[in-house]
Amino acid sequence: MKDNIKRIAMERIEILFEKAIQIHEEDSKLAQRYVELARRIGMKARVRIPRKYRRFICRGCKQFIHPGCTLRVRVKSGGVKHITFTCLKCGHIVRVPIEKRRVEEVASLSK
Ligand SMILES: [Zn+2]
Structure with missing residues (x-):
C-alpha cells in the first residue's frame, strides 16, 4: 500500500517536471507552480525528487x-x-x- 502511494507520487512528480520543462519558456509562472506541486507531493509521500529533475530546482531559492x-x-x-x-x-x-x-x-x- 505504502509502496503504491510512493509509486503514484513519483509518477506525478515526473509528469509535473516534464510539463514544467516543456512550458517554462512560454509561461515560467506555471512552470514554477508545477515544480512547487511536485515538491509538495514529494514531501507528502516522502519520496525524493529524482536526480535528473533535482538540477532544475535551485538549492538557494x-x-x-x-x-x-x-x-x-x-x-x-x-x-x-x-x-x-x-x-x-x-x-x-x-x-x-x-x-x-x-x-x-x-x-x-x-x-
Ligand atoms: Zn535561486
Missing part, C-alpha cells in the same frame, strides 16, 4: 531553473573541469566537477 533561461551554465577548464550553475533569480552558485562526457551533455542542454 527552490525555484524552477532551466539552463539558458533562468540558469547560467559555465564550463570552466584548467585544473579540474567543472560546471558553474548560477541561478539568475537569487544568484545561488553550484559548482559541479565533471568528466568530459557530462560537459557535452550540459552544453547541449543550454542551447
Whole structure:
C-alpha cells in the first residue's frame, strides 16, 4: 500500500517536471507552480525528487531553473573541469566537477 502511494507520487512528480520543462519558456509562472506541486507531493509521500529533475530546482531559492533561461551554465577548464550553475533569480552558485562526457551533455542542454 505504502509502496503504491510512493509509486503514484513519483509518477506525478515526473509528469509535473516534464510539463514544467516543456512550458517554462512560454509561461515560467506555471512552470514554477508545477515544480512547487511536485515538491509538495514529494514531501507528502516522502519520496525524493529524482536526480535528473533535482538540477532544475535551485538549492538557494527552490525555484524552477532551466539552463539558458533562468540558469547560467559555465564550463570552466584548467585544473579540474567543472560546471558553474548560477541561478539568475537569487544568484545561488553550484559548482559541479565533471568528466568530459557530462560537459557535452550540459552544453547541449543550454542551447
Ligand atoms: Zn535561486
